Amino acid sequence: ELKVEQNPLFLSMQEGKNYTIYCNYSTTSDRLYWYRQDPGKSLESLFVLLSNGAVKQEGRLMASLDTKARLSTLHITAAVHDLSATYFCAGGPMRDDKIIFGKGTRLHILP
Amino acid sequence: DSGVTQTPKHLITATGQRVTLRCSPRSGDLSVYWYQQSLDQGLQFLIQYYNGEERAKGNILERFSAQQFPDLHSELNLSSLELGDSALYFCASSAHRGLNTEAFFGQGTRLTVV
Numbered sequence: 001e002l003k004v005e006q007n008p009l010f011l012s013m014q015e016g017k018n019y020t021i022y023c024n025y026s027t028t029s030d031r032l033y034w035y036r037q038d039p040g041k042s043l044e045s046l047f048v049l050l051s052n053g054a055v056k057q058e059g060r061l062m063a064s065l066d067t068k069a070r071l072s073t074l075h076i077t078a079a080v081h082d083l084s085a086t087y088f089c090a091g092g093p094m095r096d097d098k099i100i101f102g103k104g105t106r107l108h109i110l111p
Numbered sequence: 112d113s114g115v116t117q118t119p120k121h122l123i124t125a126t127g128q129r130v131t132l133r134c135s136p137r138s139g140d141l142s143v144y145w146y147q148q149s150l151d152q153g154l155q156f157l158i159q160y161y162n163g164e165e166r167a168k169g170n171i172l173e174r175f176s177a178q179q180f181p182d183l184h185s186e187l188n189l190s191s192l193e194l195g196d197s198a199l200y201f202c203a204s205s206a207h208r209g210l211n212t213e214a215f216f217g218q219g220t221r222l223t224v225v
Contacts, residue, residue, distance in 0.1 A: 031212065042113065042201065043216040088154065092212065097167040099144060099203075099214055101154040 002027050002093040006102035014110050016078050021105045023072040023089035031092040032072045033099065034063050036085045043088065046074075079109045114138065115204050115217035123223045129190040132220045136183055136204030142166075143185040144205075144214060145177055149198040160185060192224045 003026040013019050023032070031050050035043040047056045049065035049072060056063050060083065062075045072089055090101040114137035124130055136143050145157040156169035160179035171177075174192075179185040189196060199221050203214040 033214070035216075042218045043203075044113075045213055045215060048213045090154075097142070097159050097161065097212075098156055098169060099212075100156055101146075103153045 002029060002091050002096075002098070002100045004089060004091050004100050004102040006087075006089055006105050008105060009103055010106045010108075012108045012110060013076075013079055015080055018078065019076050021074040021076075021087055021089075021107075023074070023102055025070050025072075025091045027070075028067075028094045029070070029091035030094050032065050033088075033090040033092075034061075034072070034074055035088045035090065035101075037088065037104070038085050046087075076107075081109050081111055083107065084109045113215040113217065115140075115202060115215050117200075117202050117217035117220050119220060120218065121221050121223075123225060124192060126192055126194060126224055128192050128224075129188065130192065130222065132187040132189070132200055132202075132222075134185045134187070134202030134204075134217060136185070136202075137206075137215055140204035140206050140215075141183065142205045142207065142212070142214075143179055143183070144203040145171075145185070145187050146201040146203065147198045148201060148219070152198075154201075157187070189222070194224050197222055197224045 034046040047063040052067040054065045086104045088104045116135040141162045144159045147155045157171040159167040177187045199219045203216045205212045205214045
């Protein structure tokens with residue numbers, strides 16, 4: 001059974017700083033997702049990573065995937081307050097339709 | 112707006128009751144997922160349907176059931192409700208199953224059991 005672990009679970013950082021959220025998964029996954037959720041709101045799809053070495057960037061967020069290490073990272077560059085949210089990574093087990101989520105990383109960016 | 116519609120947005124009901132949550136997927140999407148989000152359990156995968164057929168099952172209680180209809184909308188039925196069932200229930204849809212699947216989430220139904 002696929003398990004997805006994120007760390008840290010809570011992160012408070014200053015505006016302008018860089019940081020990385022880590023997502024480890026336990027068994028082979030053929031797709032890795034990153035989502036953002038604002039309090040009380042729905043989940044917004046940020047990235048879908050499908051192959052080893054995949055890197056995607058959108059604004060100040062960059063996601064990468066290392067399937068050999070079973071690790072994905074979400075890197076935040078020069079954080080701004082608007083990026084405060086909870087970020088989830090999720091994986092899809094091989095040949096299985098499930099999408100399994102990690103516990104989420106609550107990111108709080110201080111002005 | 113993701114294009115996934117969930118109704119109702121809020122639901123308050125008493126223990127022991129039964130409720131039905133409804134989800135209309137994005138136009139053209141064949142796959143529907145249901146998730147339960149609570150503070151202590153995070154986002155739990157419940158069940159997934161593809162084109163009317165159940166394809167994957169997660170930690171769904173026996174008191175809960177779901178189906179996907181020919182028009183592709185889906186319903187999640189929760190019965191014999193308990194206080195612990197209070198949560199945000201999300202539906203997501205995707206065009207395909209498996210690889211290359213990006214899932215889009217609805218706004219959720221907040222269920223409160225009193």
